[in-house]
Amino acid sequence: MLDYSKRKFPPFRSETRLSPASFVASRNPTICPTPAGSFSLPQHSHRNSVDGLCEARLCAQTKRTPISRSKASANAVQKAQTCYVTAYFRQPISLAHPVMSRHKKAMRILLTILALFLGISITSKADNQPNIVFVFSDDHAPHAIGAYNGWLKSVNPTPEIDELAADGMLFQNSFCTNSICGPSRAVIQTGKHSHKNGFMNNGNSFDWNQQTFPKLLKKVGYQTALYGKSHLKGHPQGYDDWMVLPGQGLYYNPDFITPEGKKRIDGHCTDVVTDLAVQWLKEKREDGKPFMLMVQHKAPHRNWMPAERHLHLYDDIEMPEPTTLFDKWEDNTLAAKYQELEVDGHMHINHDLFLDLTPDFDDDKELKTDKSAFRNLQRMSPTQVKAWRDAYGPKDEAFHKANLSGDDLVRWKYQRYAKNYLRCVKGVDESVGRLRDVLAELELDDNTVVIYSSDQGFYIGDHGWYDKRWMYEESFKMPLIVNWPGVTDGGAVNMELVQNIDYAPTFLAMAGADIPDDIQGKSLVPLLKKQQEGKFRDAVYYHYYEYPSVHMVPRHYGIRTDRYKLMKFYQFGEQWEMYDLEKDPDELTNIYETADKKLVDGMKKKLEDLRVHYDDNSHEPEYPLEKKKGFWPTFAK
Numbered sequence: 078m079l080d081y082s083k084r085k086f087p088p089f090r091s092e093t094r095l096s097p098a099s100f101v102a103s104r105n106p107t108i109c110p111t112p113a114g115s116f117s118l119p120q121h122s123h124r125n126s127v128d129g130l131c132e133a134r135l136c137a138q139t140k141r142t143p144i145s146r147s148k149a150s151a152n153a154v155q156k157a158q159t160c161y162v163t164a165y166f167r168q169p170i171s172l173a174h175p176v177m178s179r180h181k182k183a184m185r186i187l188l189t190i191l192a193l194f195l196g197i198s199i200t201s202k203a204d205n206q207p208n209i210v211f212v213f214s215d216d217h218a219p220h221a222i223g224a225y226n227g228w229l230k231s232v233n234p235t236p237e238i239d240e241l242a243a244d245g246m247l248f249q250n251s252f253c254t255n256s257i258c259g260p261s262r263a264v265i266q267t268g269k270h271s272h273k274n275g276f277m278n279n280g281n282s283f284d285w286n287q288q289t290f291p292k293l294l295k296k297v298g299y300q301t302a303l304y305g306k307s308h309l310k311g312h313p314q315g316y317d318d319w320m321v322l323p324g325q326g327l328y329y330n331p332d333f334i335t336p337e338g339k340k341r342i343d344g345h346c347t348d349v350v351t352d353l354a355v356q357w358l359k360e361k362r363e364d365g366k367p368f369m370l371m372v373q374h375k376a377p378h379r380n381w382m383p384a385e386r387h388l389h390l391y392d393d394i395e396m397p398e399p400t401t402l403f404d405k406w407e408d409n410t411l412a413a414k415y416q417e418l419e420v421d422g423h424m425h426i427n428h429d430l431f432l433d434l435t436p437d438f439d440d441d442k443e444l445k446t447d448k449s450a451f452r453n454l455q456r457m458s459p460t461q462v463k464a465w466r467d468a469y470g471p472k473d474e475a476f477h478k479a480n481l482s483g484d485d486l487v488r489w490k491y492q493r494y495a496k497n498y499l500r501c502v503k504g505v506d507e508s509v510g511r512l513r514d515v516l517a518e519l520e521l522d523d524n525t526v527v528i529y530s531s532d533q534g535f536y537i538g539d540h541g542w543y544d545k546r547w548m549y550e551e552s553f554k555m556p557l558i559v560n561w562p563g564v565t566d567g568g569a570v571n572m573e574l575v576q577n578i579d580y581a582p583t584f585l586a587m588a589g590a591d592i593p594d595d596i597q598g599k600s601l602v603p604l605l606k607k608q609q610e611g612k613f614r615d616a617v618y619y620h621y622y623e624y625p626s627v628h629m630v631p632r633h634y635g636i637r638t639d640r641y642k643l644m645k646f647y648q649f650g651e652q653w654e655m656y657d658l659e660k661d662p663d664e665l666t667n668i669y670e671t672a673d674k675k676l677v678d679g680m681k682k683k684l685e686d687l688r689v690h691y692d693d694n695s696h697e698p699e700y701p702l703e704k705k706k707g708f709w710p711t712f713a714k
């Protein structure tokens with residue numbers, strides 16, 4: 078039956094950016110008879126799929142059922158995407174399992190449309206304590222999501238997340254406050270900047286006794302659950318049910334910390350976490366009670382270990398390269414020259430890129446690098462190891478034969494890195510699709526807000542780097558996509574400056590709970606409801622604290638408006654960078670010295686005002702000369 082108001086449209090929806098209503102209205106309908114009754118389809122949806130039931134079956138089998146989806150070839154899935162609408166409507170014919178649920182849904186939609194025609198008002202449950210499913214990954218850069226239209230879009234890395242965006246609202250200017258795993262999660266829990274919630278760098282521990290949004294949701298009647306990566310140390314508080322990975326967790330056969338103790342679960346971490354969430358939805362969720370479920374993936378965090386079924390994904394394509402892959406940081410302060418996160422110089426060819434890596438790899442015990450992939454290989458099953466080596470063995474052999482050096486070697490490293498990263502992303506993308514399918518199956522999708530986000534962005538070879546930490550756009554931005562049925566228009570793109578301090582107050586506002594005064598973020602609900610008058614925010618504030626530490630990115634803070642960015646590094650004396658993001662989106666030309674003085678002074682004043690507004694008077698330690706010499710050779714000259 079007619080289902081445009083719901084979810085799941087093929088990729089062209091995100092191109093056309095039409096709301097479901099205008100989508101229906103703009104095209105001539107085609108009448109389609111089915112056992113569930115006759116209904117109209119827009120011609121557009123038929124363009125690749127009028128061939129009939131056979132292809133529809135393929136769509137249904139590859140696209141709509143989690144089991145066959147995982148086994149489907151990339152081609153079949155791609156084909157399924159093009160004929161998705163047809164498959165959706167014809168499923169009652171071809172699939173036994175979801176028939177009843179979809180018939181009921183179809184009837185409900187038909188009644189809604191009839192009511193609209195007859196001018197009858199139907200009370201929407203959307204405003205009435207919606208359920209919240211928060212899918213949160215680790216290090217997933219917005220430019221590795223198709224819907225964000227970045228330079229990796231041609232790879233089609235995230236069809237499921239793109240569909241979520243096509244059904245909801247995508248925040249184009251969404252930022253973190255401190256670009257690193259633990260601190261970003263602490264900000265989300267509390268709605269407060271790092272200097273207020275106490276988790277400033279990954280060496281800190283989170284004080285779970287403080288006010289967090291899940292605790293406040295429980296007070297207004299929500300059932301709460303958390304599965305996957307927490308990275309906040311200690312046992313989570315504010316959740317009725319939880320199982321979290323210890324620290325970073327493992328990709329294969331991960332351990333979990335549970336209220337009952339440690340538990341190992343075999344499988345790939347992204348699938349295992351999704352399984353736990355699905356099991357909770359089906360078995361532990363209380364009927365008639367609103368819920369907030371956090372599904373927090375480890376992927377695509379370093380070291381990028383894809384699931385077995387994704388080991389050969391992208392084998393036959395060349396990844397596009399970022400335009401800044403060979404950036405020499407000529408205009409930046411010295412901070413950018415003395416970092417340690419280069420694909421070329423710092424990414425380890427065995428431990429990060431898996432060259433010749435086996436469970437009995439001859440490891441150099443003295444070598445200090447992230448060896449989690451090697452340790453994980455040692456606890457993989459013989460079948461998993463075989464699949465792993467079957468995938469990488471022949472590629473390693475070809476690499477040794479090619480005898481690469483210079484830029485060619487950098488390009489090879491980049492290709493291997495980007496492919497593994499996006500293979501891990503693929504698992505997360507499938508998790509989003511599967512969770513949405515389960516919500517539909519349980520008939521919860523009408524009143525469940527589905528949110529996709531990640532703790533920060535990431536460099537995928539941008540500026541020659543991997544990792545995060547900097548206030549530059551690639552790692553400062555975080556994806557944020559919200560589908561709130563009945564509230565968000567399909568395919569809406571919001572350009573306001575929003576930040577992870579806003580998540581907690583948003584969840585509280587959705588639930589109708591009071592937002593405590595000490596929360597520093599603002600509810601995004603007015604933006605989601607398109608009720609915002611004027612600018613949501615003039616500028617966002619950032620402060621990164623972890624130095625000296627892995628990757629050696631010095632402490633810095635700064636401010637970003639819709640056009641300019643000002644950054645201050647303070648441990649080596651005052652070092653400033655400023656960028657005009659409109660003229661220079663890649664941040665290659667530092668205009669701090671050359672820009673109009675009034676403009677620079679205006680940005681400095683705004684920065685100081687924001688530091689006062691957020692009450693950040695945290696210490697700015699400048700190093701003594703001896704220490705500066707040790708870290709930056711320039712000072713030794």
Ligand SMILES: [Ca+2]
Nearest residue numbers: 215216258532
């Ligand atoms: Ca992270």
